[in-house]
Amino acid sequence: MTATLIDGKAFAARLRQGIAGQVDAMRARGITPGLAVVLVGEDPASQVYVRAKGKQTREVGMTSFEHRLPADTSERDLLALIGRLNDDPAVNGILVQLPLPEHMDEAAIINAVDPAKDVDGFHILNVGLLATGQKAMVPCTPLGCLMMLRDHLGDLSGRRAVVVGRSNIVGKPMAQLLLRDSATVTIAHSRTQDLPSLCREADILVAAVGRPGFVKGDWIKPGATVIDVGINRTPDGLVGDVDFEAARAVAGAITPVPGGVGPMTIACLLANTLTATARKNDLPDPEGLTP
Numbered sequence: 001m002t003a004t005l006i007d008g009k010a011f012a013a014r015l016r017q018g019i020a021g022q023v024d025a026m027r028a029r030g031i032t033p034g035l036a037v038v039l040v041g042e043d044p045a046s047q048v049y050v051r052a053k054g055k056q057t058r059e060v061g062m063t064s065f066e067h068r069l070p071a072d073t074s075e076r077d078l079l080a081l082i083g084r085l086n087d088d089p090a091v092n093g094i095l096v097q098l099p100l101p102e103h104m105d106e107a108a109i110i111n112a113v114d115p116a117k118d119v120d121g122f123h124i125l126n127v128g129l130l131a132t133g134q135k136a137m138v139p140c141t142p143l144g145c146l147m148m149l150r151d152h153l154g155d156l157s158g159r160r161a162v163v164v165g166r167s168n169i170v171g172k173p174m175a176q177l178l179l180r181d182s183a184t185v186t187i188a189h190s191r192t193q194d195l196p197s198l199c200r201e202a203d204i205l206v207a208a209v210g211r212p213g214f215v216k217g218d219w220i221k222p223g224a225t226v227i228d229v230g231i232n233r234t235p236d237g238l239v240g241d242v243d244f245e246a247a248r249a250v251a252g253a254i255t256p257v258p259g260g261v262g263p264m265t266i267a268c269l270l271a272n273t274l275t276a277t278a279r280k281n282d283l284p285d286p287e288g289l290t291p
């Protein structure tokens, strides 16, 4: 038996359709959500993502503000731009595309964004709110993973989840979200001992290490749900962190790369922009878009 494919591309398209409907309703009340995306430098992958973000923002009826700055922009100038966006009432969401050039202090930039406009959920305040179970802005990639897991599995309570990877963008917030849904969560990383055995205990396995085909088929518990967050460019094309062909013969369900987690990341960015706009205007959180 081969695993069910969790189609992130189709899921994201449905999500955007729902968001477009909610944007229409907001615009009828005179409120147009606005998202500002800031790109520093010419990283080719980042350029692709930023272009896709602008296009999808406009397609759901929101206003897109795009700021492209040269790679040698000073931290001071970037902070000044963020300050102007923080003060701009037409901007409800601000995203600074990562990675930033080497000379920039990433934490200082992230923490300069108004937490209420922090649609990436990376600001220290939102990290703390999420960790303590309070209303936060939630990072887009883990939010998308959670939506797919709930859609496929229903209640996550009591399930054993292993998150491989401890980044601030994916691994840590993913673990927080799973914990919030009462899963039993382990975060594994490069120093974890006997990683294959640990992974074999997982009903839910999330791979976010950034190494092509790192998770092998025989690390997977038969019937497990596997979420592959990896996006690795190799001579064979784009591949995930999971050995897909071997894994799909064992897993119960799996996200493909491309077409799994990636498209959900941008759809959840739009979801967060809608949430930030609703909160700014003292409206209830949009249905189904927050954890």
Ligand SMILES: Nc1nc2c(c(=O)[nH]1)N[C@@H](CN(C=O)c1ccc(C(=O)N[C@@H](CCC(=O)O)C(=O)O)cc1)CN2
Pocket (backbone or CB within 6 Å): 045, 048, 049, 095, 096, 097, 098, 099, 120, 140, 141, 231, 238, 257, 258, 259, 260, 261, 262, 263, 264, 265, 266
């Ligand atoms: N400020 C942020 N920076 C970065 C984030 C983020 O969430 N916030 N995440 C990634 C990049 N990213 C969005 O920014 C992103 C990555 C991948 C995809 C995607 O749709 N991938 C496709 C494949 C597209 C391709 O050919 O590359 C897929 O997986 O099907 C969307 C967004 C790092 N930076």
Ligand SMILES: [Mg+2]
Pocket (backbone or CB within 6 Å): 140, 141, 169, 265
């Ligand atoms: Mg991401």
